[in-house]
Amino acid sequence: MFGLFNKKSEKEKLQEAYTKKLAEAHKASQVNRKESDRLATEAEEIAKKIELL
Template sequence: MFGLFKKKTEKEKLQEAYAKKLSEAHKVSHVNRTQSDKLMAEAEEIAKKIESLN
């Protein structure tokens, strides 16, 4: 019950953003490879930020 109002840490926010970018990149890859590559690059930048927090 107390976890309902717990704020997400910066790392948790970044992990969600990373997963979302990967999902978007996968969906777009079937239609637009260039856009997919751009999203993958953005996901990699987020992954680097996550690593720097460790």
């Protein structure tokens, strides 16, 4: 219950952003392959930042 008010760490924020980008990339892959590739690349950049933490 008290965890509700804790701020998220940088790693948690990056993990959420990574998951969101992958979901967007998957959705875009059904319509626009170029956009999907761009989003997947952004997700990989976020993954690299997570590894550095």
